[in-house]
Amino acid sequence: MTTRWVAGFRSAVISPDESVRFNEPRGFHDQTVRQVLHMAGGGERVRVRLSNRYGRSPLTVGVARLAERGIADQIVTETDVVLRFDGSRRVTVPPGGEVVSDPVELAVRAGDDLVLSLHLPEETGLATFSHMPVETAHVADGDQTGAANLVGAEEVEGRFFVTGVDVLAPEGAGVAVAFGDSWFEGVGSTVGANRRSVDWLNRRLRRGWVVNQGIAGNRLLTDGVGEHALARFERDVLSVPGVTQVLAHFGINDLGLPGMLGLPPATADDLVAGFTELAHRAHEAGLVIHAATIGPFAGAIYPGHNTPEGLAARREVNEWIRGGSVFDAVFDVARAVEDPARPDYLRPEFDSGDGMHLNDAGARAMAECVDLDVLRL
Template sequence: MTERWVAGFRSAVISPYEQIQLSVPRGFAGQTVRQPLRLAGGGERLRVRLTNRYGRKPLVIGAARLAARKADDEIVPETDIGLRFSGAAEVTIPAGGEAVSDPVESVATAGAELALSLYLPDETGLATYSHMPMETAFVADGDLASAAGLPHAERVEARFYVSGVDVLASEGTAIAVAFGDSWFEGVGTTPDTHRRSVDLLNARLDRGWVVNQGISGNRLLTDEIGEHALARFERDVLSVPGATHVLVHFGINDLGLPGMAGLPPATAEDLIEGFTELARRARAADLKILAATIGPYAGAVYPGISTPEGLQARRQVNDWIRTGGAFDAIFDVARAVENPEDPDFIRPDYDGGDGMHLNDAGARAMADAVDLRHLAL
């Protein structure tokens, strides 16, 4: 059987030096960071991708180990293996750089819960990270990368220095990339339970899988939070090995975030132009592109987010997404989760509590809005 490397897990990262911050950046010194990685799909071998993309100094990885996760900070000791990089147990990643581990034998299946432990011996500076992954990392002093548990560890809801896991899978395995904002990353859903829309979409698939490249606060047209979609499309979609489809959900932050600074929202015309460019690039790369309508957010509790101008632009863009024919298919998230009595608001039983994000039930409705015939993995 012919095999090839494909993405089994992805984690989109941001700079800790941005002006807009939804979580507090941090660094490490003489500490072990253990973080869970749940594979969307598996294979007979795997390799881990580490990143220092936004670091301002070289990053020393004193040890990197991978194991099956038992619970919380605990691993299954007999599964623990050391990762190597060009044969070495230690690796230094230059500022702005990445490192890919040597392949390791591992029959890792879809849904497998792994624990990646990184020992960081030197002062790191602020860490390149995924800021709201709805997963808990564990931080402990000293080199405890191979310890069975970290009983006194600090709990941190973020993911550091990891951008993905590749798996060796059979030729023809199809990979979709969920490329978007917090409605993919999972804000509003229950942490550490894998109830994000992408997780629930994967549970519906019989073959192939979807990897999650959502960034909470991310915008289609403007940097922060994270590089904007048009800027990161090459890295976070086109460079994903095995990618055949891309699902996009953008727009809420283009329309809402400017209001927090007293600025006008993006216009419908600008958003339509940006979506059209995404579709053009996807098709040029022979990817199928599925677009979500922009979800409702009129009930947002954050000052300045919900404005009449932004909500009107949302309605205009959604009408265009539904009828414009720019994409291979759409999934009408807005209709799936809106309050029938006031469609600019999230349905009360789907509201994550802030009027802007989906809870577990809402995330399921979002996942169910995708017609699997169009995904066809």
């Protein structure tokens, strides 16, 4: 059987120096960081990607180990393997750098949870991290990477230094990238339960899968929380091995986030131009691109977020998305989750409590509005 390396898990990262962020960065020193990686797809071998993209200091990994997950921070010890980097257990990643581990024999399936344990013996400085991944990491003193469960571990909601897992999968395994904001990253869904919209979508698929490159607070047009979509498209979509399709969800933060900062929202014309450029880049690379309409946010509790100008632009852009021919397909998230009596607001049963983010049921409704016949995975 012919096989190839494709993305089985992805996690987009941001800089700890971002001026706007909603989850605090941190560093580590002589500590073990144990993290759960929920696999979108599987294969017979794996390799792990670590990043010091935004670090100001070298990142030294004394030991990195990978295993199947047991309960909470426990690992299934008989599956535990040491990762090597060009044959060495220890690796130092320079500021701005990334490394990929040597492949290891560890068969995984879609939906499996792997546990990555990193011993960080030297001061890391503030970590390159995923903004709001809706997952718990465990941090303990010293090198406990091989322990079945960590002693004296601190629970931290976050993900650090890891950007992906590649899997050696059968030729023809299809991979799509969910490229967007918090509605993909999963804010509002239950922490650690894998009920993000992308997780619900993957449960509907049979042959391929979708890897998650959402960043909470990310914008289509302007840097703010992470580099804006057009700036990170090559790295977070085009460089993903095996990608054939992209699902895009942007706009809420272009329209709402500026109000929190005392700035005017993006205009409808600005967003139309940005979406058109995004579609052009995808097609130029030979990718199929599916676009989501912009979800409702009139009930957002965040100061300045739900301005009349921003809400009017949302409605205008959504009509353009629905009626245009720029994208290969549209999944109408707005219609799926809006309150029919007040379309600028979320349905109460889908509201996580802040008027803007989806709870587990809302994330499932978002996933179910994707037409699988069109997605073809």
